Amino acid sequence: MMAQYLEIKARHENAILFYRMGDFYEMFFDDAVAAADALEIALTKRGKHNGEDIPMCGVPFHSAESYLLALIRKGFRVAVCEQLESPAEAKKRSGKSVVKRDVVRLVTPGTLTEDSLLNARRHNFLACYSEIRAEGALSWADISTGELRLITCNQTRLGPELARLMPSEIIIQDHLSEDLGEVIRELGISITPFPSSLFDSASGEKGLLDTFGVASLDAFGEFNRVDVSALGALVGYLDITQKGNMPLLRTPIRETENRTMQIDAATRRNLELTHSLSGSRKGSLLATIDRTLTAGGGRLLEQRIASPSRDLGTITQRLSLIDQMITATRSTQSLKELLRQVPDLERALSRVALDRAGPRDLVSVRNALTQSISINTVLGEIDGDAALVDLSAKLLGHDALLDLLDDALVAEPPLLARDGGFIATDFDDELDETRALRDEGKSVIAGMQQDFISTTGISSLKIKHNNVLGYFIETPGTHANKMLTEPLNETFIHRQTTANAVRFTTLELSQLETKILNAGARAIEIEKRHYFTLTAAILDASDRLFETAGALAQIDLTTAFADLATGQDWSRPSLTEGREFDIVGGRHPVVEAALRETSGSFVANDCDLSDGKIWLLTGPNMAGKSTFLRQNALIVLLAQIGSYVPASKATIGIVSQLFSRVGASDDLARGRSTFMVEMVETATILNQADEKALVILDEIGRGTATYDGLSIAWATLEHLHETNRSRALFATHYHEMTAISDKLDRVENTTVRVKEWEGDVIFLHEVMRGAADRSYGVQVARLAGLPATVVERAKVVLEALEKGDRDGNNGKKAVIDDLPLFSSTPSPAAKPKGPSEVELKLDQIMPDDLTPKEALALIYEMKELSKDS
Structure with missing residues (x-):
C-alpha cells in the first residue's frame, strides 16, 4: 500500500495527497506534518519507512469538504486520490488486497465547485x-x-x-x-x-x-x-x-477595454466598493445596496459594481427595466416572493457537468424551472418594453425537461445518489416491484422473528442485521444452551458468540436475506440508471438553461434595484455622452444607511463639475469632506451600473475612469511610507486620467513638510486642470490654494460650513461656495479627547504661530522664542455662571420634541440677538 502511495505522490509533489482508505482520507510523511498543523488535527504514526516511523493523519471522507476549504484558504493544493475498485474486485483482478487508486481531481482555489466551499x-x-x-x-x-x-x-x-x-x-x-x-x-x-x-x-x-x-x-x-x-x-x-x-x-x-469604467485597485479600496477597509463585506457599498434574493442575482450585482458600464444604450435599458418594476408595484411584490424560492441553477448545472452533483441538484434544476414559469406569468402582467419581453421569453422552453424531472423525482431527495430513494413512485414499474420486494422483506423478517419466539419460547430473541454477518438471530447468553441443544440445534446454526449474546442463523433466514439484499441492490442500480438519464437530459439543454439562469439573475437584480429606489427615495439619473456632472441633493448611500440605524439624518449636498470643473474643497476635519468626495464617486458608479441614485436629481456625462486618492495608509512590507503610497497613487492618476474621468483627491501632500506638500498639491491641481482636464473634487487644508481659483477658470472654491459656539466647533455638513479661513484642528483635537493641558497648550502655540505669520519670519521666530514653558497643570477652571436671561428664555420656549438640528438653529438665532449672552 505504501509503495502505491509513494508512486502516486511522486506525480503530485506540489499538492497534499488525500489518499482514500475506507472511510478516511489519509496523509503521510511531510503531507501529514503540514496538514496536521494547518488543520489542527492529531498527528500519529503508522509503520516504518527506511527504518523510521511514518507520520500520518487523516480526515473523515464524509466531512472532507470543510478540511479541503481550510487547506485551500491556507495556500495548499490538494490531490484527491480515490479507490477505483472494491477489495473484492482487487482480489479477483490481481490476487492481492491492495485496491487500485488514482487522483481523480486536483483541488485549487480557482477550481472549487461545491456549495460548501464557495x-x-x-x-x-x-x-x-x-x-x-x-x-x-x-x-x-x-x-x-x-x-x-x-x-x-x-x-x-x-x-x-x-x-x-x-x-x-x-x-x-x-x-x-x-x-x-x-x-x-x-x-x-x-x-x-x-x-x-x-x-x-x-x-x-x-x-x-x-x-x-x-x-x-x-x-x-x-x-x-x-x-x-x-x-x-x-x-x-x-x-x-x-x-x-x-x-x-x-x-x-x-x-473590450472601453466597454467598462476603468477603476484601479487603490480606488476600489478607497471607495470600499465590495469590502470595507477592514476587509469585511459589512460597511461596503455592495452590502448596503444588496437586496437581491437569489445567489445568481447577488453575483450579478457584485459583477456590475466591479465593472460599471460605459455603454449609454445598455445603461438606459437597465434603468428602463427598473422604471417598469417601480410602476408595477403589485407585480414586483409577487416577483419577490417567487424569487425567494429560486435555487442556484448555474451552480447546479456545473456540478452536473463535473459529475459532482447529487439528486438535490437535479431537484434544484426542476424547482428553478418551475419558478421560472410562475415568474414569466407575473412578468406578463407588466406593460413592459422589448427588453422585458425578451427576458421573460428566456424563462420558457423547458417543458419536456420539466415534465421529465417532475415525473421522475421525489419532492425531498437524499443528498447522495448511492443512498437511493430519489426516484418517484409510479415512474418505473420495475423499480416499484423491486422496492416492494425489498420493503415487504422487512415485514417478513418481523413475522419470522415472532415465529422464532413462539418456537423457542425466548421472548428476548431478535433478528438483527449488520454489514459483517448480514441478518442473524440474537439471544441473550443465558438462553444460549437452549438454542444449542436438541431439538432447536437442528434448526438454529451457531454464528458468533459475544460478551453478552449468542448469534444464530437458519437456512430459511439465509435464503430470505439473499432475496432482500438482491432487491435492495437492484433498486439502487435502477435508480442510478435513471440518475444518469436525467443528468444527460439536463446537459443536453444546458445552453438554454444557462440563458434562463442569466434571465433570472437580471430579473432579481432589477427587482432589487426597484425596491431600493422606492425604499430609499432614490431618483433615476440622466446620463449623456458629454461631460455634464450636476448632482442635486446627493447623499452617501453607506453613511446614510448607517445614520438611519441610529435615527440620524444625512445632510444632502449639491455638486456641479460640468465641463471639466474642479471644486477645491476646504474646511475642518470631521466636517464631512471625505464623505462628500466619496458620495459623488459612488453616485456616478451607481448610475453607470444601471441603478437609481441617492440624489434628488443627477445629470452625468458617461465617466470613462474613476480615480480616488482618499485616506492614509502605508505599505511597510514593500518599504513604502504613507507619503510614498500617496505619491504613487497620485502619479497613477495624473499619468492616466482623461477628460472623461472623474477624480477625487483628498489632502494631497500632507505627508511631508508644509511647503513641500503645498507645492505638490498646487502643481497637481494645475496638472489636472491643464493637462488631464478631468472633472475633479480636490479637498485640502492648504488654504493658500484657494488663490488658484483666480488663475484657473474652471476651479471653484467650496467649503464645508461650520459654526463656532463658545469655543467649540459645530459641523453642519453643508457644502457651499467660498473658502475656509482655518481648519479648526485644535477644536477637533479637543473633541477627540486629547488631555485638556495639550489642547490649551496647542491654542497658545497656534496663537503665537499665527501672530508670527502676521509679523513675518523674524516676527515668528521672536514670538516662538517668547512662548512660555509648557506646564502639565491645567489652568484653574472658571467658576460656573448662573443661567443667563437667554438660557432661561430658551427653557420656556423650546418644546421637548425639538430635534438637535432645530435646537442648534434656534441657539444661533438667539446668539445673534443677544451678543452679550
Whole structure:
C-alpha cells in the first residue's frame, strides 16, 4: 500500500495527497506534518519507512469538504486520490488486497465547485495571463457557473483588470513570475506558474476545438495568437486539474477595454466598493445596496459594481427595466416572493457537468424551472418594453425537461445518489416491484422473528442485521444452551458468540436475506440508471438553461434595484455622452444607511463639475469632506451600473475612469511610507486620467513638510486642470490654494460650513461656495479627547504661530522664542455662571420634541440677538 502511495505522490509533489482508505482520507510523511498543523488535527504514526516511523493523519471522507476549504484558504493544493475498485474486485483482478487508486481531481482555489466551499453570492474566477512578444491577453472562467471571458491586456493594465475581477487563482508563464508576482500577490491572488508548453497557441487551439466540439473558433469571434494562448492554457489547466472531466464552459466572450469604467485597485479600496477597509463585506457599498434574493442575482450585482458600464444604450435599458418594476408595484411584490424560492441553477448545472452533483441538484434544476414559469406569468402582467419581453421569453422552453424531472423525482431527495430513494413512485414499474420486494422483506423478517419466539419460547430473541454477518438471530447468553441443544440445534446454526449474546442463523433466514439484499441492490442500480438519464437530459439543454439562469439573475437584480429606489427615495439619473456632472441633493448611500440605524439624518449636498470643473474643497476635519468626495464617486458608479441614485436629481456625462486618492495608509512590507503610497497613487492618476474621468483627491501632500506638500498639491491641481482636464473634487487644508481659483477658470472654491459656539466647533455638513479661513484642528483635537493641558497648550502655540505669520519670519521666530514653558497643570477652571436671561428664555420656549438640528438653529438665532449672552 505504501509503495502505491509513494508512486502516486511522486506525480503530485506540489499538492497534499488525500489518499482514500475506507472511510478516511489519509496523509503521510511531510503531507501529514503540514496538514496536521494547518488543520489542527492529531498527528500519529503508522509503520516504518527506511527504518523510521511514518507520520500520518487523516480526515473523515464524509466531512472532507470543510478540511479541503481550510487547506485551500491556507495556500495548499490538494490531490484527491480515490479507490477505483472494491477489495473484492482487487482480489479477483490481481490476487492481492491492495485496491487500485488514482487522483481523480486536483483541488485549487480557482477550481472549487461545491456549495460548501464557495460563497454563493460571489464568483470564483480562475484567471490566466499569457504574453507573446509584448502582447498580452487575460482570460478567466468561473467553472461553478460556466462563464468564460477574454480581454486584450498588457502588463500595465493587468493590475487594474485583476482588481476588477479578483480571481482566486491565476495561471501565468513561469518566466513571468518574477515580473508579475508582486502585483498579483498584492491583491491576495494565488499564483500558479506553469511551463511555456501549456501556453502553446497551436496546442491551445486544438484543446479549445475539442472542448467546444467545433471545427473552427471563427464562430466565437476573432482571436489572435496570444488570445488563443490565454484561453487554451486555461482550458488545458482545467483538463489537468479535473483529470479530463471538463466543466461545462460557455462559449468565450471577448471584452473590450472601453466597454467598462476603468477603476484601479487603490480606488476600489478607497471607495470600499465590495469590502470595507477592514476587509469585511459589512460597511461596503455592495452590502448596503444588496437586496437581491437569489445567489445568481447577488453575483450579478457584485459583477456590475466591479465593472460599471460605459455603454449609454445598455445603461438606459437597465434603468428602463427598473422604471417598469417601480410602476408595477403589485407585480414586483409577487416577483419577490417567487424569487425567494429560486435555487442556484448555474451552480447546479456545473456540478452536473463535473459529475459532482447529487439528486438535490437535479431537484434544484426542476424547482428553478418551475419558478421560472410562475415568474414569466407575473412578468406578463407588466406593460413592459422589448427588453422585458425578451427576458421573460428566456424563462420558457423547458417543458419536456420539466415534465421529465417532475415525473421522475421525489419532492425531498437524499443528498447522495448511492443512498437511493430519489426516484418517484409510479415512474418505473420495475423499480416499484423491486422496492416492494425489498420493503415487504422487512415485514417478513418481523413475522419470522415472532415465529422464532413462539418456537423457542425466548421472548428476548431478535433478528438483527449488520454489514459483517448480514441478518442473524440474537439471544441473550443465558438462553444460549437452549438454542444449542436438541431439538432447536437442528434448526438454529451457531454464528458468533459475544460478551453478552449468542448469534444464530437458519437456512430459511439465509435464503430470505439473499432475496432482500438482491432487491435492495437492484433498486439502487435502477435508480442510478435513471440518475444518469436525467443528468444527460439536463446537459443536453444546458445552453438554454444557462440563458434562463442569466434571465433570472437580471430579473432579481432589477427587482432589487426597484425596491431600493422606492425604499430609499432614490431618483433615476440622466446620463449623456458629454461631460455634464450636476448632482442635486446627493447623499452617501453607506453613511446614510448607517445614520438611519441610529435615527440620524444625512445632510444632502449639491455638486456641479460640468465641463471639466474642479471644486477645491476646504474646511475642518470631521466636517464631512471625505464623505462628500466619496458620495459623488459612488453616485456616478451607481448610475453607470444601471441603478437609481441617492440624489434628488443627477445629470452625468458617461465617466470613462474613476480615480480616488482618499485616506492614509502605508505599505511597510514593500518599504513604502504613507507619503510614498500617496505619491504613487497620485502619479497613477495624473499619468492616466482623461477628460472623461472623474477624480477625487483628498489632502494631497500632507505627508511631508508644509511647503513641500503645498507645492505638490498646487502643481497637481494645475496638472489636472491643464493637462488631464478631468472633472475633479480636490479637498485640502492648504488654504493658500484657494488663490488658484483666480488663475484657473474652471476651479471653484467650496467649503464645508461650520459654526463656532463658545469655543467649540459645530459641523453642519453643508457644502457651499467660498473658502475656509482655518481648519479648526485644535477644536477637533479637543473633541477627540486629547488631555485638556495639550489642547490649551496647542491654542497658545497656534496663537503665537499665527501672530508670527502676521509679523513675518523674524516676527515668528521672536514670538516662538517668547512662548512660555509648557506646564502639565491645567489652568484653574472658571467658576460656573448662573443661567443667563437667554438660557432661561430658551427653557420656556423650546418644546421637548425639538430635534438637535432645530435646537442648534434656534441657539444661533438667539446668539445673534443677544451678543452679550
